[in-house]
Amino acid sequence: MIKIRKLLLIILFITVFTTVKSQQYIQTTFTKVGNQVTVKLKSSQTLSGTFSNFAISFRYLESYGINFIVTNSNYSTVSWVQDQIDAVNPLYHNYKFGFTSGSSSVNFTQNQEYDVFTFKIVSGLGTGTIGLISDEPDEIWTPAYVFDGFVHDYTNYATPFYGSNISSFNDGYDTWAYKTLDVNLGKYWLTTGTSNWGTGSNWSDNTAPLATDNISIISGGTQPIAGAGSTCNMLNIETDATVTIPYNGTLTINGDLTMADDNSLVVKSTSGGTGSLIINGNVPGNKVSVERYLSEWTSVGSPKGWHQISSPVSNQAISPYFAVSGSANCDFFSYNEATNSWTDVKPNAASTSFSVGSGYLVSYGTANSVLNPFSHNFSGPLNFGNVTPSLTYSGSNGGYNLLGNPFPSGLKTNIDSWSKNNVNNYVYVWNEGNGNYSSWNLASNQVIPAMQAFFVKATGASPSITIPVTSKTHSVLNVYKSTLINFLNLNVISSNNYSDQIQIQFSNDATNGFDEMYDAPKLYGSITEAPQLYSFIGNNKYSINVMGSHPEASIPLGFESGINGTFTIKANDLNSFDAGSFINLVDLKTGTSQNLMQNDTYTFTANTSDNINRFILNFNSTSGITNNNIVSTKIYSYGSDIIVNSTENVKQIAIYNTIGQLIYSVDNQATGMLKYSLNGNTGYYIVRVITDKNVSSEKVFVK
Numbered sequence: 001m002i003k004i005r006k007l008l009l010i011i012l013f014i015t016v017f018t019t020v021k022s023q024q025y026i027q028t029t030f031t032k033v034g035n036q037v038t039v040k041l042k043s044s045q046t047l048s049g050t051f052s053n054f055a056i057s058f059r060y061l062e063s064y065g066i067n068f069i070v071t072n073s074n075y076s077t078v079s080w081v082q083d084q085i086d087a088v089n090p091l092y093h094n095y096k097f098g099f100t101s102g103s104s105s106v107n108f109t110q111n112q113e114y115d116v117f118t119f120k121i122v123s124g125l126g127t128g129t130i131g132l133i134s135d136e137p138d139e140i141w142t143p144a145y146v147f148d149g150f151v152h153d154y155t156n157y158a159t160p161f162y163g164s165n166i167s168s169f170n171d172g173y174d175t176w177a178y179k180t181l182d183v184n185l186g187k188y189w190l191t192t193g194t195s196n197w198g199t200g201s202n203w204s205d206n207t208a209p210l211a212t213d214n215i216s217i218i219s220g221g222t223q224p225i226a227g228a229g230s231t232c233n234m235l236n237i238e239t240d241a242t243v244t245i246p247y248n249g250t251l252t253i254n255g256d257l258t259m260a261d262d263n264s265l266v267v268k269s270t271s272g273g274t275g276s277l278i279i280n281g282n283v284p285g286n287k288v289s290v291e292r293y294l295s296e297w298t299s300v301g302s303p304k305g306w307h308q309i310s311s312p313v314s315n316q317a318i319s320p321y322f323a324v325s326g327s328a329n330c331d332f333f334s335y336n337e338a339t340n341s342w343t344d345v346k347p348n349a350a351s352t353s354f355s356v357g358s359g360y361l362v363s364y365g366t367a368n369s370v371l372n373p374f375s376h377n378f379s380g381p382l383n384f385g386n387v388t389p390s391l392t393y394s395g396s397n398g399g400y401n402l403l404g405n406p407f408p409s410g411l412k413t414n415i416d417s418w419s420k421n422n423v424n425n426y427v428y429v430w431n432e433g434n435g436n437y438s439s440w441n442l443a444s445n446q447v448i449p450a451m452q453a454f455f456v457k458a459t460g461a462s463p464s465i466t467i468p469v470t471s472k473t474h475s476v477l478n479v480y481k482s483t484l485i486n487f488l489n490l491n492v493i494s495s496n497n498y499s500d501q502i503q504i505q506f507s508n509d510a511t512n513g514f515d516e517m518y519d520a521p522k523l524y525g526s527i528t529e530a531p532q533l534y535s536f537i538g539n540n541k542y543s544i545n546v547m548g549s550h551p552e553a554s555i556p557l558g559f560e561s562g563i564n565g566t567f568t569i570k571a572n573d574l575n576s577f578d579a580g581s582f583i584n585l586v587d588l589k590t591g592t593s594q595n596l597m598q599n600d601t602y603t604f605t606a607n608t609s610d611n612i613n614r615f616i617l618n619f620n621s622t623s624g625i626t627n628n629n630i631v632s633t634k635i636y637s638y639g640s641d642i643i644v645n646s647t648e649n650v651k652q653i654a655i656y657n658t659i660g661q662l663i664y665s666v667d668n669q670a671t672g673m674l675k676y677s678l679n680g681n682t683g684y685y686i687v688r689v690i691t692d693k694n695v696s697s698e699k700v701f702v703k
Helices: 002-016 346-351
Strands: 026-033 036-043 047-061 067-073 080-085 092-099 104-108 113-122 127-136 144-147 150-152 166-170 175-184 215-217 230-232 235-237 243-245 250-253 257-259 265-267 276-279 288-292 307-309 330-336 341-344 360-364 376-380 400-404 410-412 427-431 436-440 453-457 487-494 499-507 532-537 540-548 552-560 565-572 581-587 592-595 601-606 613-621 633-638 641-646 650-656 662-669 672-677 683-691 695-702
Touching: 026 127, 026 175, 067 092, 243 250, 265 276, 307 400, 307 427, 307 453, 330 346, 330 400, 360 400, 436 499, 436 540, 499 532, 499 552, 540 552, 552 633, 565 581, 581 601, 581 641, 592 601, 613 633, 633 683, 633 695, 641 650, 641 683, 641 695, 650 672, 662 672
Parallel strands: 215 235, 230 250, 235 257, 243 265, 250 276, 265 288, 499 540
Antiparallel strands: 026 036, 036 113, 047 092, 047 104, 047 127, 047 144, 067 113, 080 092, 127 175, 144 150, 166 175, 288 376, 307 360, 330 341, 330 360, 400 453, 427 436, 427 453, 487 499, 487 565, 532 540, 532 552, 552 613, 565 601, 581 592, 581 613, 633 641, 641 672, 650 662, 650 683, 683 695
C-alpha cells in the first residue's frame, strides 16, 4: 500500500513538473525564531537561471493542533498545500507545501544559504517538535525543486539536511530521515523588549494577550511581569523562563497552566499588597511560589503583629519557614473548636504541614535568616479545585471553626451560596490593623484576601462546607451594589487607631428577633485597647443584625471604648436607603441626636467606665411624604425606658397599657429628647404624644 501511494505521488509530481534532471544539487534545511520558521536552501555549485517550483514536507504530532501561515516568500506565492494524516501512525500529520507556479531569475552562489519562504506556527501552545522529512531511498518526500525547467527531486545530497539534529524513523516499510527543531506553537514572549506584560510590542504578534490567547514564555533576555488586568487563555512557561505577578498585579489564566520548571511562576507580596492569580483550567504538579508579607511585632507582648493565614498550595511544610519548635521568635497556633482555645503547633512543627482550607494564627519577631516576618514563601502545587475543609461542632457554646482562603486570589463573601450544612451565612475576618474581627456576609460586598484565614460558625451536628473556585476574585466586585437595599455599615475608630464595625440590614427574609442564618454574634479579639461596637437582640451582642423589612425601627447599640479617649463613628452605604429616609444616631450619654443621612460622621468622647448602653439607631422611611409632613416626633423604647424625641413643643405625653388604661401622663414638656422609666414593667405599651402641630402614637415594647 505504501509503495503504491508513493508511486502515484511520483507520477503526480512528474506531471506537474518537467521530468528531466540536471546534475546540480540543492540541500535544504530550516531555522526558527520563536514560532517563526524559515525554509532555506544551499546549492552545490554556482547557478544562474529560473527558479520556479519548490516543494517541502514537515511532520508533526496532530495533538499540537497547529496551523501553518506563510508570512513571506522570496520567489513565488506558496500555493500548493497538502495536510495528511500519516497512513501508518495516525498520531502524526505530514504537511506538504510550496509553490508550483511563477518563476524568478536567480543567481545561486556555491554553498551560500538562501531563504525560500517563511511561515508561522499558530493556534497551538507551548513547544513542539516539527521535522523536515526525507524518505530514503525512494526520495518521494525529499524536498524537490524546478530549476530552468528541470525537476530535481533529491535535493539533499551527501548528508541530508545540512546542519545538526539529524534523526530517523521507520514506518514499517522504509526508513525516513528528518531534521527536527523544537519550535513555539503559537503566540510567545519576545524577551527583547520591556518587562511589561501589557505592552503589545513585547509579543510575537505585536499585541498584548487577550483572554482567548494561548501563549508561551520563552527563556532568555527580559522576562514578563504581569501587572493589573493581565490575562490569557492557556499559559506555557518554558525551561528557564519565568512569569512574575507583582504585589499590585493580577493575572487570569482562563485555560490550563503548564510549566517546565518548579517555581517559575511567582506571586509577590509587600506591605503594599499581594499579587493575585486566578487559574480557571488545570494546573500542573509543579511548585508555584506565592509570597505572603507578614509584619513583625513591634515589641514583645505588643497587640500588633498577629496574623491569621492559610496556604494557597498543598503539602506546605510548617517548619522551618513558618515556625520552629522551641523558637521564641515566632508563634504558630491552630484553633480548637471544642475548647474555644488556641493550640500551639510549634512542638510538632517539624512533622506538620498546613492543612488545605484551614486557618492559623501566627506572629513573628525580629527578622532573621530562618523566620523572616516580612516575606514568607509558600511553594508547592497550587490549590485549584473546590476545597472541603474539616469542620466540628461541640455544642451551642462552640461552633467556631477557623478556615482559610485556599487560593492565591481573593474570595467573595457570598457564603450563602456555598455548598454547606449547619453553617451560618457569615464570616469573621481578623484585621490586625483594626485589632478586631470584621463580620461579613453577602450583603457586605467584601472580599477575603488571598491566604487569609476566617472564622465560620457551625450550628449543628455534622457541619460541612465547600469553598468553591467560583467565588475567586481579584478585587471587590460592585455587582452586588445594585441589589443592596436598606444596608448600613457603621465603623468606629479610636484615637489609638484601632477600630470596629457593625452592620444593620433590613430584609424580607429575616425577623426582628435572632435569625440563625443571618445574625452574627459579636466575636471579640484579644486586643483590649480596641473599641467594641455591637447591636443588641435581647441581651445578646451582634456584629451583624438583619431585621425584618420595616420602615421604622429603633435598634439599641452597645459600645465599649477600650481606652479613655475620642472616637468617631462613620456611617457607610447610606445610598442603599431611600433618599427620603432618615437615620438618627442617638447618644444616650450626651442626649445628642444626629441624622446620619445629613451628616454621616459623629465624634464623641468615652471612658472605659461608661455604661455600655450608649446609642440608639432610629430608622424611619419618609419616602413619598412631602417635606411639610415629615414626622418630627419619634417614639421608641430602650430597655425599660420610653424615649420621646420631638422638634415641636410637646403639650402632652400619655402612656397606656394594652387594655387602654392610662398609666402615665405628663403635660407641657420642652422640645428635644425626653426619657420616662417604667421601672421594669415588661410588656407592650401605647404612647401618644400631642404637640402644638401634630398627634403621634406608637406601640412599643418595654423590657
